Amino acid sequence: MKIHYYPGCTLKEKTTALDLSTREAMLRLDVELVEPEGWSCCGAEYPLTEEKIIGLAAPARVMRQVRDEGGDVLITTCSFCYAVLKRTNYALKNDALKHKRINAFLKDDIKINPLTKEKTTGFEDYNGEVKVLHLLEYLRDYVGPPKIKSRLKRPFPGLKIAPYYGCRLLRPQKELGLDEPDNPHIFEEFLELMGCTAVDYPFKQECCGSYLSVSLPEAATEASYRILRAARMNGAQAVAVTCPLCFYNMDKRQDAIRESFLDFGGLPVLFFTQILAWALGVDKSALGLAEHAVPAAHLFEDKPRAEVTL
Amino acid sequence: MYEPQIMSFLCKWCTSAAADLAGTSRIHYASNAVNLRVMCSSRVDPQHILYSFREGADGVFIGGCHPGDCHYVEGNYKTLRRIALFKKMLPELGIEPQRVRLEWISAAEGKKYAQVMDEFTEQIRALGPLNFNEKALKREEQKNE
């Protein structure tokens, strides 16, 4: 089965581990992920600011392409992309002004085939027809736990993982509706399904610092530190994330965290799709573990080691 | 100059009270309707509506309480069903169903009442005079001759 998949630009450059593990995992579930032709960056945070109605044109175009390719579902793993795409749909369906402006802008779209130089124009209005799903949703609602369970080759024996939702995945509840922001359990259910033990800790929906790691790094360092520390204090052996920026802040910048906060002993950060892929039997080499700044490979043994040593 | 004539049946507890509130608030609206106050909108019989058309109304308005708020528990639900079915019949009688309007207006919605009256008057103006009575009376006069 082929389903449309939106990787988002970061997954093609900085965090190919997320992209790779996702594809491999889904193949094991009989799903071939197909990217819509000529997709562009979703805009991450910025299209969602009030004034930038035009910023929503880019995600709208991506989804229009999916629709025109015959797809009615679009899967994504990155929290930012998920938020932008889904909220664009919501805006198009609920705000007449935004719908009018975005479609007016898109009407001027001209697609040029790079090979034949053929021009296509006159696209139909996009009205939010494509359903945007986060992979966690897709796994729970479309594939279903029974099927996933039946395909598991290596369920993690009780590995303690702290699920990290971050700020983008659950809020605003009205537009995203993935789960209850103050008491979510979709990620925990996923981890339990994989055979892991989901660790409860208070910082799972708190921001990791996001883009502050560029403009005000100390703030991002502290924000990420608190998350990792809380996860560790509650017994986690690793933190699982869905977002490449969270991964960057908590994994790639973990050195900076350890420098600023000497009491922090370190904690590996994983993508939830790496856990999924491994559990479904994907080879370790295809998980992209080399990208990690904090070694995580030792967690992917048949008997994962309980201690974290760095 | 054709001025639409509207017959209004208003329920005592809600819409008539709203009309009173519009009055107390001195909100002005079109004067094309005359009001008949009933205890409940469910008192309104389709016969009353047809009779109104016959007697010269170009439009008929029925005002009741919001669903769930009926003073007599469920009268407005009965009105809703009755009018819905009745409106389906109207085209067969050569009357545009838009000439009958059922609206839920609570006692606190004086402003809404005025707005609806203005709106409905314009709707009926656009539909033009019904002149139902002319044809009906003519036929009756012919019969009596």
Next chain:
Amino acid sequence: MTKPQTKKTDKRVGLFVCHCGVNIAGVVDVEKVAQVMKDYPGVSFSANYVYMCSDPGQQMIIDTIKEKKLDSIIIAACSPTLHEKTFQEAARLAGLNPYQIEIANIREQDSWVHTDKDKATKKAIRIVKGHVEKAIRNESLEPIKVDVTRRALVIGGGISGIQAALDVADHGYEVLLVEKNPSIGGKMIQLSETFPTLDCSQCIMTPKMVEASRHPRIKLLTYHEVESVSGFVGNFKVRIKRKPRYVDATLCNLCGECEKVCPQVVPDEFNMGLSFRKAVYLPFPQAVPGTYTLDAANCLGLSPVRCGKCKDVCDKKAIDYDMKEKIIEEDVGGIIIATGYDLYTMQALGEYGGEKYEDVINGLEFERILSASGPTGGVIRRPSDGQVPKSIVFVQCSGSRDTEKHLPYCSKICCMYTAKHSMLYKHRVPDGQATVFYIDVRTGGKAFDEFYQRTVEEDKVLYIRGKVSKIIKEGDTLIVWGVDTLTGKKVEIEADMVVLAMAMVKADGVQDLLKRLKISTDIHGFLAEAHPKLRPVESLNAGFFLAGCALGPKDIPEAVSQASAAAAKIGDLFSQKELSHEPTVVPADDEKCSGCAICITMCPYGARSMDKERGVVVVNEVLCEGCGACAAACPCGAAQQRNQTDEQIFAMVSAMLRE
């Protein structure tokens, strides 16, 4: 459908057109209206006057009726909602039946809303013509008389129910006080001290509870639940379920031996789950009635008997496993609903941990901790490890005043009880730190603000203006994330315990009963009063009165006031020799009735039924509320509403539309 003939009538209708100063006369040409109507068939007298509702105006009506021998009058003036009764009274003094009075609204629905004088005058004439057509067909009617059962039912045995029952009983009427729990007392008996006097709640309440149990005219029915109510005002039939207590209250002497041997241990609801009780238990030491109760749901088993230890040790032979549920039927004339409230569930506040953290508690739990007869003997200890907390954070508005996710309204009492809680904490743990997060501090009652100022100035409670965004736990400590909006800084406070002022919500398990009683509630499940300003303790359902927190959040003095008010309304009801029921009902004409029974299905009051022998419909006029739904549905015209018959409506329509 035949054209109604302009009715040849002997009726002598008098028309009085009011100027209402310039309110009407400034727009409507009242003189013209009176003039034009002089010649209308049926009108024997037509005049206009400045202020019909004034004394001279009223006198004019009375005099004219007598002089001109009028048998029906129309007052063209303001809305009938204002002066209908006034004019009916005037007419009655002149010997006219009140149902021969028509009020034509040419002010609120004409002169006040239209500016074109010509159109307004024409409309006024149409309106008046319509009323004339109705008037000449109006019948003289007498109100339907109904007996009153002078016995009241009070549903709910909290402070409101108890006060209402005492007041009605003191009036001299018998009262049934029904309470679903084994003892009366409600929430107030769970409190430790009450603001602003710091009276011991149980000390001021138990005398009332005892009085209620001993009052010769109060029949106390605890562990009972109201199943259904049928009938109508003055004549209700109530079905009450007696739940089996398995203990004979008249024999039980509270020795407590049964409790000692009972093997079943369950969380104690009276102590909000902070301690345990046995399956056979006394809810609290001052329970009224003073008897043990066997909680069958938590007993090891009664049929067959699996344990039997409690019965074995009972000297008084008070325990009887064979008690059964029983339905008793009672007749009452008026009902007071005082079913109280509950607190919003902490599970809904995921940001405060849901119900995860043992040391994050609500106000009632804290009351039990403060109470000398509570699970900690009045020493403030935290639930998790029994340590005395050195830092408590109090969070106001937990779930209240939140339009996003929770409840939009204010729960009224939390600011005061939080001040009380923090004050009492400081009195008992003087070196402890009390912090209160607030949005506002609402202290509108007598001596309330002074009480709050004491908390801040004398007891040095720290008040921070800001909401708490999250409560987390690190090791043994709770960390409260908030903000101080007055300095603009984020605040993180370490606390040993957090007390949430949870919103007051509708009482659990009562909605079903209210639906069956057809008592309307608002969108939050609180009882809906007849008029929010002027009729705060009456329901729109005749014979039902409302009191206490079942209506919405309030404090004890307000609840007591409402209870007494509701009791006074019962007094009004019972002091009447007989009740009058509006006669503008819809009788059934058996000559025209075809027995199709459509009208029976239309009636929400069950007023119509089939006389199977004669095959026609009969109407209980006392039950008929006069909505007219059946009248519109009857295919034979056998259901005609008194003084608003189809004939009248057709005539009115014709007069109002024809030029």
